[in-house]
Amino acid sequence: MKRFALMLLLLLGAASAGAQVRFSTRSTDAVRRMAIEQQKLVFIDLYATWCPPCQMMEREVFSRSDVGEFMASRFVCAKYDVDKTTGRELLKRYGSRAVPLYLVFDTEGELLGRIRGAAPAEEFMAEIERILNARRPKEQ
Numbered sequence: 001m002k003r004f005a006l007m008l009l010l011l012l013g014a015a016s017a018g019a020q021v022r023f024s025t026r027s028t029d030a031v032r033r034m035a036i037e038q039q040k041l042v043f044i045d046l047y048a049t050w051c052p053p054c055q056m057m058e059r060e061v062f063s064r065s066d067v068g069e070f071m072a073s074r075f076v077c078a079k080y081d082v083d084k085t086t087g088r089e090l091l092k093r094y095g096s097r098a099v100p101l102y103l104v105f106d107t108e109g110e111l112l113g114r115i116r117g118a119a120p121a122e123e124f125m126a127e128i129e130r131i132l133n134a135r136r137p138k139e140q
Contacts (some may be wrong), residue, residue, distance in 0.1 A: 019065030022072065023074035023079040028086065035107050037078040041132075042105040043071060046091050053118035054100045061121045070125065074132070075104075104131050 005018035024031055035042045038138060045062075049055035061067055071077055082099055094111060095101040102115040113131030115124065 020068045021062040021077055022068070023062075025079065028078070028090075030105060031076055031115035032105075038076060041075050041094075041112070042103075042107070044103040044105070046079070046082050046087050046088065046099055046101040046103070047079060048082050048092065048099050051099050053116045057100055057118050057124075061119075061124050064121055066092045067121055067125065070128075085103045089129065104128070106135075 018031070018099075021109075023033070024032075028044075030059055031042055031044075045057075047058075062132045080090060082091045084087055090103070091097070091101060094103055094114065095116070098116060100116075100118055104114070112135055115127045119127070
């Protein structure tokens, strides 16, 4: 019985850990290739390890199962530290000096939208939806 309970706890823990947003740290080219293969958009999180709002987003937004499932269904997600080369270059090209900064690209590399700063999960997801809806062709 103890063995069964332990196995159940391990499975539940693995399932909840899998529900969060999964970020790649591969090159931007590799992430783009993955998005093309999976027919998804690219979502990039530009963060810094010393940034309290970035840590809050990781802890309170990206760890949520509903956010993780939504993001996994539509995006290949990547994250880059702005104190390292790739993150620094992306921040310089697409942002300001402020982090967190979230970027959404199509597979051609066109920037579809950006979200600046931290926000509660509901606000963050509303912004993602706004970017996705702006991309859809208008019905006539």
